[in-house]
Amino acid sequence: MSASTSNRTPGDRRVIQIGPFHPLLEEPVGFELTVEGEKVVHVDACMEYIHKGIERLAQERTYDMVPILLEKICGICSVTHSVCFCNAAEDLLQVEIPPRASYIRTIIGELERLHSHLLWVGLAGHFIGYNTVFMWAWKYREPVCDVFEMLTGHRQNSSLPIVGGVRRDIPESYFPEARRAMDRLDEQVEMLTAAVLDDPVLAARLKGIGVLTPQEVVDWGVVGPTARASGVDTDVRRDEPYAAYEELDWKVITTENGDVFDKAVVRLLEIRESISIIRQCLEKIPGGELNLGQQHIPRGEGIGRYEAPRGEDIHYLRSNGTNMPERLKVRAPSFTNVASFEVSCIGESIADVTITLAACDPCYSCTERTAVVRGVDGRPTHTFQDLVRLSQDKTRALAREMGREPGLNLL
Amino acid sequence: MESTDLGKRLESAFVDRVEWTARSQKRLYVSIAPAQLYPVFDWLRENIPGFRLGTSTGIDLREGVGVFHHFVVNGMPLVVTLKVIASKPDPRVPSLAAKIPSARWIEREMAEMLGIEFEGHPDPRRLLKAEAFSDIYPQRRGFDTRAFKESIGERLDF
Amino acid sequence: MANATPRVPSLFLKALKKSPWVFHVGTSGCNNCDIEIADCLTPRYDIERFGMKLAGSPRHADVMLITGPVSRACREPLQQAWLEMPRPRAAVMVGACACSMGAYKDAYSVTGPPDKVLLEVDPDARFVYVPGCPPKPETIIMGIVKLLGAL
Numbered sequence: 001m002s003a004s005t006s007n008r009t010p011g012d013r014r015v016i017q018i019g020p021f022h023p024l025l026e027e028p029v030g031f032e033l034t035v036e037g038e039k040v041v042h043v044d045a046c047m048e049y050i051h052k053g054i055e056r057l058a059q060e061r062t063y064d065m066v067p068i069l070l071e072k073i074c075g076i077c078s079v080t081h082s083v084c085f086c087n088a089a090e091d092l093l094q095v096e097i098p099p100r101a102s103y104i105r106t107i108i109g110e111l112e113r114l115h116s117h118l119l120w121v122g123l124a125g126h127f128i129g130y131n132t133v134f135m136w137a138w139k140y141r142e143p144v145c146d147v148f149e150m151l152t153g154h155r156q157n158s159s160l161p162i163v164g165g166v167r168r169d170i171p172e173s174y175f176p177e178a179r180r181a182m183d184r185l186d187e188q189v190e191m192l193t194a195a196v197l198d199d200p201v202l203a204a205r206l207k208g209i210g211v212l213t214p215q216e217v218v219d220w221g222v223v224g225p226t227a228r229a230s231g232v233d234t235d236v237r238r239d240e241p242y243a244a245y246e247e248l249d250w251k252v253i254t255t256e257n258g259d260v261f262d263k264a265v266v267r268l269l270e271i272r273e274s275i276s277i278i279r280q281c282l283e284k285i286p287g288g289e290l291n292l293g294q295q296h297i298p299r300g301e302g303i304g305r306y307e308a309p310r311g312e313d314i315h316y317l318r319s320n321g322t323n324m325p326e327r328l329k330v331r332a333p334s335f336t337n338v339a340s341f342e343v344s345c346i347g348e349s350i351a352d353v354t355i356t357l358a359a360c361d362p363c364y365s366c367t368e369r370t371a372v373v374r375g376v377d378g379r380p381t382h383t384f385q386d387l388v389r390l391s392q393d394k395t396r397a398l399a400r401e402m403g404r405e406p407g408l409n410l411l
Numbered sequence: 412m413e414s415t416d417l418g419k420r421l422e423s424a425f426v427d428r429v430e431w432t433a434r435s436q437k438r439l440y441v442s443i444a445p446a447q448l449y450p451v452f453d454w455l456r457e458n459i460p461g462f463r464l465g466t467s468t469g470i471d472l473r474e475g476v477g478v479f480h481h482f483v484v485n486g487m488p489l490v491v492t493l494k495v496i497a498s499k500p501d502p503r504v505p506s507l508a509a510k511i512p513s514a515r516w517i518e519r520e521m522a523e524m525l526g527i528e529f530e531g532h533p534d535p536r537r538l539l540k541a542e543a544f545s546d547i548y549p550q551r552r553g554f555d556t557r558a559f560k561e562s563i564g565e566r567l568d569f
Numbered sequence: 570m571a572n573a574t575p576r577v578p579s580l581f582l583k584a585l586k587k588s589p590w591v592f593h594v595g596t597s598g599c600n601n602c603d604i605e606i607a608d609c610l611t612p613r614y615d616i617e618r619f620g621m622k623l624a625g626s627p628r629h630a631d632v633m634l635i636t637g638p639v640s641r642a643c644r645e646p647l648q649q650a651w652l653e654m655p656r657p658r659a660a661v662m663v664g665a666c667a668c669s670m671g672a673y674k675d676a677y678s679v680t681g682p683p684d685k686v687l688l689e690v691d692p693d694a695r696f697v698y699v700p701g702c703p704p705k706p707e708t709i710i711m712g713i714v715k716l717l718g719a720l
Contacts, residue, residue, distance in 0.1 A: 051640060052597055053676040056549050056556070060675065072672045075601020075703065094435060119604065122611075138611035156601055157702060218485070221463050221513030233486060234461075240437065240488030303438060303481060303490045305465075314490075316468045316481060327550075331466035331517070339516045549677050556677045565680055 038349045043341050058328045071157045077308050079112045082161040084306035088317040089163040092302030098289040101165035105243040107281045110274040115144040116309035117267045127354045129392030140188045143181045150174040165291025175282050186275050193268045201399045206261035210344045210356030221336040224311020225266045230258030236307035248280050308333050351394040414439035442494045445504050461485030464513045469521035471552045476502035506532040524550040586717045588620035592630030598637020602664035602703040614706045627653040633660040638670040638679040639686045648690045659695045661712050665702045
């Protein structure tokens, strides 16, 4: 089934419900697209089903348990939410964590950024029909998870951060292997970046699609690589340095055009920056204490900010002096980024919707919601696969026009 | 810009209408009456470049239902929190979403979690539409998960 | 697990064991398990060497991989997807949340672990449990292989 087979007249508006369950998407995603011919005129996100009530749950847990619970907000941003909560609690307490703890937080945070960005590159490649990119990127992601496991004992959920530092040390005996893994990854990502940026089909396919202007970025509160691709220079790691970022040498990547291509460029270049940050941390990490010991959280309020792989994460913590938070508000970056689909998708053709939606690296678990499985009351239902197929077909057609065979290996 | 400077500037612009505390040089908390939300927001947006809404927190306090709008500034370590308290039992506050689109989703979520009515919201539908939650406000004081699950006839232990 | 449905012809069962098609349902989990399942497809783990393939629809699948606790709104879609699967069918509960609701046990928005939800509509449903938060891809593959051995 494809969009072109549904019988409609030009100028006729109709709603396409994307009722998705796709094996390659990490989560189900649902959108209602209102289309006029091939053009999308309105997007409504179907927000249901995945709401887990984790804020309420955190308010019934003690401060030591909360960082571990918050790792379960989102599988990819596990370090993000637990460190962000610790930032909020440390803002409430007005304490500085020991230097070794801040370096450990930086290392696990950047490893997370690495595997998250590689994951995105892979998925984006799949959406536009470059499954080779998908397989490559995910293959290169594995050594990052291995390093994470060597250092913390788990592929993603480290359970390291606690209020006032980190729970355990990371073993220095694995540092040489971690360095070697970073060296190998650097070469591989350099090759991947060059391959993606030089490909004329990709450029033709992704440039000028899903553009967000800087004004739209500020109005919709878009954050992270999605904002930086539009030339909005915002990065919490530099704006409000937490952990060890102030002592390290790195730069914020921004580009000007705000289209999907630039969002890919920003992410690919950030991967190289993250590798450099991890290398510096492994060199410079000081010895000493790991945490400040058990902290009593007094009455008060604190706000933590953290630069997640997808953008700025904010936690608001209010304490009433007991051993549990009175209120914990979690705002994950995808919450604002996903909302901006209402502008970035308008005017695009249906074939471009998947990649536009994917361009901000949406994380629906973070956004606390998911989507419907089946169409309702006989409305035409496109599965996400149909849209992916449309998107891949467009790439194929472009490649043929250019006289190239981009090695499309469709699942 | 440091939070105390901004607090002083706000105070001189809105004499007797704002009440601010700076917990550190990075955090400014400003308490205002619901009617002052638009003027204070407009003033802040005009005077601070890169000013955007980070998020909002809905919180059930003893004195009323609080709506805390947390604003962040691109390129600066500053978070400005505008605190608006609406009176119970029928909390109503002006909607910030009428001014900036980034407040749309978060206000829809707060309306659902706490039963706050945002006056002037352009799109006041439910965001998390699961029907069992209509008229149940999980972030209100006194919400009891066990009692809620019993009331809709669900099992508690598995 | 032990008693396979007797109606199934042995040739069919043999073919099924050689090439099980897998359908993946995420029921409001944290997506970490879902990523590990997708990871099984990629070059290092490559589940296709076992003849396994991720199917796009429950109607084409033999095995359902379920991740996450079941939120109130996901309940009916999950049951519906299960009933659409042809017999013989089995499910693998991937991760702590699917096995026992894990961290979300006390949340107001979840209704139960997926095995109990499926048993409501199909008392004959058979399951394999793969604990872990998230389980490593090797563990997930081992879970499916054990399931095939028991069919």
